[in-house]
Amino acid sequence: MHLDGKIPGGPLPQKWERRKFEYALVSPANRRKYRVLVVGSGLAGASAAATLGELGYRVECVFFHDSPRRAHSIAAQGGINAAKNYQNDGDSVQRLFQDTVKGGDYRAREGNVYRLAEVSLRIIDHCVAQGVPFAREYGGKLANRSFGGAQVSRTFYARGQTGQQLLLGAYQALLRQVHAGTVRIAPRTEMLDLVVANGKARGIVARDLVTGEIRTFVADAVVLATGGYGNAYYLSTYARNSNATAIWRAHRRGAYLANPCFTQIHPTCIPVSGEHQSKLTLMSESLRNDGRIWVPLRAGDERSPEQIPEAERDYYLERRYPSYGNLSPRDVASRAAKAVCDEGRGVGPTRLGVYLDFADAIRRLGADVIAERYGNLFAMYAEITGEDPYRTPMRIYPAIHYTMGGLWVDYDLMSTIDGLFVLGEANFSDHGANRLGASALMQGLADGYFIAPLAVGSYLARAKPPAIDDAHPAFAEARKDTLARIERLLAARGKRSASSFHRELGKLLWDTCGMSRNRAGLERALTQIPELRERFYRDVLVPGQGESLNRELETAGRVADYFELGELICRDALQREESCGGHFREEYQTPDGEALRDDEHFAYVAAWEWREGESPVLHKEPLVFEAAPPMQRSYK
Amino acid sequence: MRIALEVWRQRGPGEPGRFVRYESTQASPDMSLLELLDVVNEGLVQKGEEPIAFDSDCREGICGTCGFMVNGLAHGPLQGAATCQVYLRSFRDGDTLFLEPFRAKAFPLIKDLVINRSALDRIIAAGGYVSVNTGNAPEANTSTIRKDRAEEAMDAAACIACGACVAACPNASAALFTGAKITHLGKLPEGEPERARRALRMVQAAAAEAFGHCTFAGECETACPKSIPLQVITQMNHDYLAARLSGEGRAQPRHIEPGTPKRRR
Ligand SMILES: Cc1cc2nc3c(=O)[nH]c(=O)nc-3n(C[C@H](O)[C@H](O)[C@H](O)COP(=O)(O)OP(=O)(O)OC[C@H]3O[C@@H](n4cnc5c(N)ncnc54)[C@H](O)[C@@H]3O)c2cc1C
Ligand code: SF4
Ligand code: FES
Numbered sequence: 001m002h003l004d005g006k007i008p009g010g011p012l013p014q015k016w017e018r019r020k021f022e023y024a025l026v027s028p029a030n031r032r033k034y035r036v037l038v039v040g041s042g043l044a045g046a047s048a049a050a051t052l053g054e055l056g057y058r059v060e061c062v063f064f065h066d067s068p069r070r071a072h073s074i075a076a077q078g079g080i081n082a083a084k085n086y087q088n089d090g091d092s093v094q095r096l097f098q099d100t101v102k103g104g105d106y107r108a109r110e111g112n113v114y115r116l117a118e119v120s121l122r123i124i125d126h127c128v129a130q131g132v133p134f135a136r137e138y139g140g141k142l143a144n145r146s147f148g149g150a151q152v153s154r155t156f157y158a159r160g161q162t163g164q165q166l167l168l169g170a171y172q173a174l175l176r177q178v179h180a181g182t183v184r185i186a187p188r189t190e191m192l193d194l195v196v197a198n199g200k201a202r203g204i205v206a207r208d209l210v211t212g213e214i215r216t217f218v219a220d221a222v223v224l225a226t227g228g229y230g231n232a233y234y235l236s237t238y239a240r241n242s243n244a245t246a247i248w249r250a251h252r253r254g255a256y257l258a259n260p261c262f263t264q265i266h267p268t269c270i271p272v273s274g275e276h277q278s279k280l281t282l283m284s285e286s287l288r289n290d291g292r293i294w295v296p297l298r299a300g301d302e303r304s305p306e307q308i309p310e311a312e313r314d315y316y317l318e319r320r321y322p323s324y325g326n327l328s329p330r331d332v333a334s335r336a337a338k339a340v341c342d343e344g345r346g347v348g349p350t351r352l353g354v355y356l357d358f359a360d361a362i363r364r365l366g367a368d369v370i371a372e373r374y375g376n377l378f379a380m381y382a383e384i385t386g387e388d389p390y391r392t393p394m395r396i397y398p399a400i401h402y403t404m405g406g407l408w409v410d411y412d413l414m415s416t417i418d419g420l421f422v423l424g425e426a427n428f429s430d431h432g433a434n435r436l437g438a439s440a441l442m443q444g445l446a447d448g449y450f451i452a453p454l455a456v457g458s459y460l461a462r463a464k465p466p467a468i469d470d471a472h473p474a475f476a477e478a479r480k481d482t483l484a485r486i487e488r489l490l491a492a493r494g495k496r497s498a499s500s501f502h503r504e505l506g507k508l509l510w511d512t513c514g515m516s517r518n519r520a521g522l523e524r525a526l527t528q529i530p531e532l533r534e535r536f537y538r539d540v541l542v543p544g545q546g547e548s549l550n551r552e553l554e555t556a557g558r559v560a561d562y563f564e565l566g567e568l569i570c571r572d573a574l575q576r577e578e579s580c581g582g583h584f585r586e587e588y589q590t591p592d593g594e595a596l597r598d599d600e601h602f603a604y605v606a607a608w609e610w611r612e613g614e615s616p617v618l619h620k621e622p623l624v625f626e627a628a629p630p631m632q633r634s635y636k
Numbered sequence: 637m638r639i640a641l642e643v644w645r646q647r648g649p650g651e652p653g654r655f656v657r658y659e660s661t662q663a664s665p666d667m668s669l670l671e672l673l674d675v676v677n678e679g680l681v682q683k684g685e686e687p688i689a690f691d692s693d694c695r696e697g698i699c700g701t702c703g704f705m706v707n708g709l710a711h712g713p714l715q716g717a718a719t720c721q722v723y724l725r726s727f728r729d730g731d732t733l734f735l736e737p738f739r740a741k742a743f744p745l746i747k748d749l750v751i752n753r754s755a756l757d758r759i760i761a762a763g764g765y766v767s768v769n770t771g772n773a774p775e776a777n778t779s780t781i782r783k784d785r786a787e788e789a790m791d792a793a794a795c796i797a798c799g800a801c802v803a804a805c806p807n808a809s810a811a812l813f814t815g816a817k818i819t820h821l822g823k824l825p826e827g828e829p830e831r832a833r834r835a836l837r838m839v840q841a842a843a844a845e846a847f848g849h850c851t852f853a854g855e856c857e858t859a860c861p862k863s864i865p866l867q868v869i870t871q872m873n874h875d876y877l878a879a880r881l882s883g884e885g886r887a888q889p890r891h892i893e894p895g896t897p898k899r900r901r
Contacts, residue, residue: 047770066752070701074694075694086777129774131766136781161790240695276662276675278695541684543686543687
């Protein structure tokens with residue numbers, strides 16, 4: 001199959017205008033005849049469902065949380081980018097575009113990224129109009145901060161709770177539509193399969209997590225906004241229940257999965273403390289505005305940080321990347337941290353940690369200013385570690401945080417299945433091989449408020465999907481498959497919990513396909529994952545029945561899908577014989593240890609097609625760079 | 637360290653419930669209370685028993701999914717912390733912890749420690765928003781908001797809808813939750829046009845959901861993991877009263893069928 005990104009013609013700044021004009025329209029009176037199913041209520045899902053409802057479509061929004069407001073987007077801390085140039089520091093749509101393409105290490109589509117930068121302006125306008133309490137200056141105007149990978153200040157924020165406030169804006173808009181009767185919500189409902197009838201996405205099979213009932217939802221178009229798949233690695237900064245089942249099931253029904261090995265590792269997380277740890281906690285990147293990162297110069301230095309004099313500290317980011325310093329992009333900062341720990345210069349009980357030190361900032365600005373900027377993050381750190389970051393440097397270490405890969409979509413956010421749209425972190429579209437901080441919130445809201453509602457409408461106007469109900473054999477088949485999968489998990493009656501397998505898989509992925517990767521490791525993972533999967537199906541123990549609230553069953557289903565996904569992540573990492581962004585292959589690096597891209601052979605999107613009982617098939621969508629010609633990504 | 641748990645087990649809403657004791661020797665001070673439950677559950681699964689059902693997601697105090705009573709206190713012993721932020725270092729070696737669900741008529745029990753809090757969503761749906769469609773907004777910096785007002789709005793907007801205020805309240809009132817949203821939006825110029833309508837509708841929706849009335853017992857403020865101040869309730873009462881006095885929400889003029897004879901006085 002030829003992968004057509006359907007990028008509109010014409011110069012970059014006119015592409016989106018042009019496409020909006022090309023879109024077919026559904027007249028207001030006809031919109032209520034169409035049913036649109038939105039899976040997910042995070043920033044992308046809630047904003048899309050609300051806007052489609054405002055337009056007059058009949059929308060159903062399905063999510064596994066008990067309230068739409070609990071989606072994982074709620075946890076985003078630092079901020080959202082927009083090219084407003086309120087700081088008069090030389091920002092522009094063009095610059096945000098350039099920064100994002102470069103930050104993504106030239107593995108994203110120019111057309112998409114340009115549109116994202118353009119739409120960013122309207123997101124802030126809309127959120128302010130909704131009552132999102134962004135930080136303000138004394139003059140009453142909006143405040144900004146800086147984030148990694150940029151030399152301008154373009155990040156808008158609401159204390160350390162930006163994701164929460166943006167999500168509440170979208171959630172409130174969604175509930176307003178629920179009240180108006182255009183949107184119905186189905187909480188505590190987990191999608192377990194996609195239904196494709198006559199070549200088009202026409203609904204889903206889902207499990208009511210309270211009663212265990214297997215339900216079907218029928219629609220004229222399906223929108224997936226189900227978030228990222230980073231929890232495949234077990235320990236991550238994701239919420240406990242974030243999972244990949246929705247996208248993986250869609251993949252198995254024909255949606256290609258793009259660039260799965262592009263996973264992001266965030267440099268500033270609280271290090272792992274013990275074996276029972278259930279998740280890793282992020283310390284926002286915004287801390288790097290004022291915190292300085294360092295380790296002792298000498299390996300195995302046992303002294304406490306206060307006892308190490310200035311001359312015996314290595315501020316390695318400032319040293320290696322003088323122009324971006326502590327605000328180097330995430331992939332660069334994470335690898336640098338790993339490098340110093342590999343040299344034996346790591347700190348803390350496990351030696352897997354580096355210092356993030358605020359002493360200078362507190363001397364310069366006073367503890368009050370620091371408390372105003374980061375108070376809640378400092379409190380969170382103190383609570384988890386029992387240490388006071390006002391007195392002693394924080395200890396941080398990289399952790400899995402975000403997935404740039406996801407279901408392949410064209411410029412209209414439609415997957416390789418007709419009528420299946422994918423939004424937010426679940427798609428692969430805009431961040432290439434590395435996402436810049438504060439750009440995920442921007443992308444989720446761009447997709448949901450401004451792009452998908454038009455694209456979905458145009459699809460409906462052109463495709464005019466014929467009437468269908470769940471008596472169609474495709475629904476019966478998907479239902480039967482789902483029940484069989486559940487039965488298989490319940491029937492195994494082995495000896496181990498699903499999460500114990502998950503932990504094992506996660507460790508394997510982190511060791512072989514984490515911060516750095518090499519051929520031998522990936523090949524090992526590709527033999528061990530299928531073995532582990534077999535053991536899982538033989539030995540997993542899921543107590544209880546299917547017909548009631550059963551958390552172990554939920555977990556087991558998600559873990560089952562991680563095995564297959566994990567294998568594809570490694571396969572993708574193996575075929576990409578270059579280093580770019582978050583994908584660092586040890587075999588491909590410059591003499592001073594920087595990522596070595598190979599534009600001649602690998603400037604493509606790797607889109608994988610599922611084949612039942614066979615190896616997946618790789619399709620390549622070539623990437624063309626005209627406005628932002630690739631250069632070695634240097635932050636020196 | 638050794639911690640014993642007495643956990644409320646109840647298979648479903650109609651079934652009887654009781655406390656069941658679990659003792660764990662694997663507890664350590666750096667472990668969170670929810671991680672201890674994970675460990676206990678892991679043990680139960682291995683024995684083929686049904687694990688303890690409890691809700692959680694972010695495990696960093698922001699999503700509002702977690703929440704149960706720990707020794708009679710909503711979210712446990714720490715001020716300003718959600719259940720997931722409670723680490724075992726807050727307890728003493730040998731302590732026994734009683735865990736039971738948030739109890740309120742408006743929060744029906746689902747299983748063990750899991751409850752249904754969708755009543756809170758319905759309060760928001762009644763009016764907890766600014767009615768602005770996508771596409772309607774003016775340029776963001778055209779509105780000017782005093783920094784302290786923006787901060788006050790943010791203080792109130794920090795609510796995570798966990799329901800601890802309801803669970804702690806002797807009347808099971810949702811006043812702190814409702815007042816928080818009314819205050820957040822009411823402080824901002826964007827929320828001003830609907831201020832009266834919002835207060836009226838949200839307060840009425842809360843009453844319709846079987847939440848009790850507020851008698852200013854003040855328990856909610858102590859229980860709240862986000863330290864939402866009691867003033868939001870004062871603000872709510874103010875806005876609600878102002879709405880009533882201004883005639884917001886009064887009945888529409890009665891429809892009169894053509895040919896109806898004049899009413900007798
Ligand atoms: C700790 C943390 C901090 C972050 N900080 C920032 C930041 O400062 N700036 C920034 O730009 N980005 C940040 N990010 C990234 C950003 O938060 C996410 O990428 C983004 O919020 C994802 O939004 P989403 O709408 O795509 O998905 P999510 O918010 O993850 O929502 C997924 C939704 O899908 C539903 N769902 C999933 N699977 C199913 C299923 N099978 N059936 C039914 N429903 C399902 C869920 O219920 C949920 O409603 C951060 C991420 C983390 C982890
Ligand atoms: S007001 Fe506080 S206690 Fe009540 S729901 Fe909100 S965060 Fe929870
Ligand atoms: S699990 Fe999210 S607030 Fe506790």
